[in-house]
Amino acid sequence: MNEVRKIIHIDMDAFYASVEQRDNPEYRGKPLAVGSSPSQRGVVAAASYEARKFGIHSAIASSMAVAKCPHLIIVRPRFEVYRSISAQIHTIFKRYTDIFEPVALDEAYLDVSENKQNIPYASTIARLIRAEIFAETNLTASAGISINKFLAKMASGINKPNGMKVILPEDAIAFVESLPIEKFHGIGKVTAAKMQSLGIRTGADLKERSLNFLVQQFGKSGQYYYNIARAQDERIVEPNRIRKSIGAENSFALDLSDKATILMELEQIAETLHERLEKHQTSGRTLTLKVKFSDYQQITRSRTFGSSINSLDTIITEAIALLGTIELGDRSIRLLGISLSNLDNVQTSQIIQLPLFQL
Known part of the structure; x- marks a missing residue:
């Protein structure tokens, strides 16, 4: 019989927003969002609990957030501060275990x-x-404690903020069976809607479906859904994760339609990517260009090379070549991104979620 694992998921409460409220007493008790302003066509990176009462959450457009809460305070993010605090928290983890896996600045799994x-x-x-x-x-911070990563993640959200929840081995199956399908970690809105259309509304419903059925309906993810319906998750806590890609992107305050401006912005993004590659002392074989148009249609183009690349000139040249394969027509661009994957073996003990916008 396998020894029962003891996994903790630590999740900071409204991390970015809480830092801003901590450092600025005038923001405390008020609806606050961290992000960019509506005039910049920005998005919310984090929302305080006071803001969440108005239906404001991360990734919502700032303009929509202000429409929901006209007296919302929006502040620009200070990622260097957040990273510094995250490092402090990791030092605390190390007092208890070296086996911890950061999945963002504000959350981590500990074995x-x-x-x-x-x-x-x-x-x-x-x-x-x-x-x-x-x-x-x-x-x-809130915490979830259980026998695997999936259950610990689910538990950490139950008594937020500033709470914790233990899911014991003998309670795991009943907990999963009672869970609404849209609450499952790893099941997004689109997948949840499809499951509901198939009559899968709870963990118990999901557990009734065969592995063949789930793979047929959801591809490779079917195996994961089959396992978690049974409270099974064999993923280990990985203190050193292999970084799969390094990228940079920019969302623009005003849509770009002038080709010279588009190329200039593309070069700046390439420079940011190159700096990150230099920081991690790595290179990669697959270059991917991402273009999002003003109508939110998104197109990606990739090229894989016979050997690894990381020079700025090559990145710029190949990104421009990939852009040339996209029919722009008279459409304007709201976001550009470049990433490099198939990296040379680079490990990082701190996985940082980079912002999806630049300020």
Whole structure:
């Protein structure tokens, strides 16, 4: 019989927004969003709990957020500050285990099956970590504790903010069976809608479907859905994850239609990508160009090379060549992005979610 794992998912509460409210007393208790302004056609990167009461959440357009809450405060993100605090939090993790996997600046999985302080209960470790985070950063975190990553992730959202939840092994199946399908981590809105159209509305409904049926309907993801319906998740906590790609992109305040301006912006994005490649001392074989038009249609074009590339001149030349394969017509562009994948073996112990917009 396999030894039961002890996995903790730590999730900071409204992280970016909470940092801004911590550092600016005048923002406390008020609806606040971190992002760019409606005049820049920006989006919300994070929303305070006061803002969430108005239906404001990350990725919503700033203009829509202001329409929902006219007195919403919007502040520009300070990613260097957020990264610094995230590093502080990781130092706290290391007091208990070196086996932790950051999946963003504000969340991480920890495997405490064996831990540095020989504490028998994962719930005790989670409680101590949350207390130390608050003592050292004056920010709150929520935690989920269970036997695998999926259950720990689901548990961390149950008693937010500033709470924790334990899902014991004997309760795992019942918990999953009772869960509405749209609440499952890894099942997005489109997939949830398709499942509901197939009569799958809860974890219990999902569990009734065969593996063949789920693979036929959802492709490779069918195996994952089959497993989580049974509270099974064999993914390990990976302290060093292989970075799959490095990219840069920019969303524009005004749509681009002039070709010279488009090429200039493309070069600037290529320069940002090149800087990131240099920082990680890597190169890659597949270059991908992303173009999003003003009507939100998105097109990508890729080219894979026989050997790895990372020179700025090559990135610019090939990105422009890929752009030439897209029929622009009279359409204007709202976003451009370039990424490099099939990277030379680069590991990072801190996976950082880069913003989807530049400010």
